[in-house]
Amino acid sequence: MQLRKWMPTIIMVVILLLGVAYAYSQNFFQKDQTAPVEAKWVTFTPANVQQIEMQSSPDNANTTTTPASITLENKQNLWHMRTPANYPTNAYAITDWLTTLQAATVHDIVEDSPTDVAKYGIDAQQPTIILTTSTGKQDKLYIGSKLPTDGYYYARLNEGAIIQLSQQTVTDLSATAFYFVDTTPFGWDDQYMTALSWTGQDQTNNWTLTHQANLEDPSQDRWTFDGHSISSEQASNLTDSIKNIPTDQLPTPASKLSSKSPLFTLRVTRTEGERTVNDTYQGFQSANNPAYIDVVDSSQQWAYRLPSESIKQVMKAAQTITDSTSSE
Missing domain, CATH: 2.60.40 (Immunoglobulin-like)
Incomplete structure (x- = not known):
């Protein structure tokens, strides 16, 4: 009799426990672990x-x-x-x-x-x-x-x-x-470059790189170095060795350079739409530090201080191509 008296209560407790267990199994009581999305500080395009x-x-x-x-x-x-x-x-x-x-x-x-x-x-x-x-x-x-x-x-x-x-x-x-700031004085796209000519001060490191583009198949572009055919890889290695020389200082006005003969002159011919554009870059020995060369960009407005060693590496890269073509 006593058990029958408490039976409804026992049934309710069992149902409640089963309900709680089900709720936990469905994550009903777990907090949302998703981190709040932080608002943008300033909205603009x-x-x-x-x-x-x-x-x-x-x-x-x-x-x-x-x-x-x-x-x-x-x-x-x-x-x-x-x-x-x-x-x-x-x-x-x-x-x-x-x-x-x-x-x-x-x-x-x-x-x-x-x-x-x-x-x-x-x-x-x-x-x-x-x-x-x-x-x-x-x-x-x-x-x-x-x-x-x-x-x-x-x-x-x-x-x-x-x-x-x-x-x-x-x-x-x-x-x-x-x-x-643009940290390199040199800048052109090889795709549109048709000729690149390097003239050294002592005339011992002069060379010309030419490019004939194949618009339908760039892999068939024709490159020559001093009249000798070279691979596109050789050509890009040489042009990249020039274009990828950065400065670690702000440019200075080219007008502040003392007048003297350039150590080298680089002339680049490229196409710009229907026009042919000629750019000239010149390198001068730094007056107060031989470890650097001041390179005047094609606008003739700014001079960039570059390590002398980086320019020597360009000349070595050109000499490597000269050696490889002279043995043909």
């Missing part, structure tokens, strides 16, 4: 950016120890540097920088409506970055001091909240003028 202004950290290539202002302007899909000087720019570096900024996310909100931004290391009168789009829209971005906890900086967009920005993002955005 890189292709629509017309101007970038920023306060840069000191350039390693300069002697200045104070932050410098950098201004980049996009005119007709070509990027130009306006400050600190109209250096030749590397469009790929600018695109990468914009991509990094576009991907920047808000880790956390520190204060929604700040009344005193100075305590976060932010100068309300001096944005770190200003983006201006082709429609005239302008975003002012501020990066302040580092948080007491490692890994984040205070930041702000326009007159909005104080947020946490990752240290890695701040590092990636802290570019100097040198980061945006």
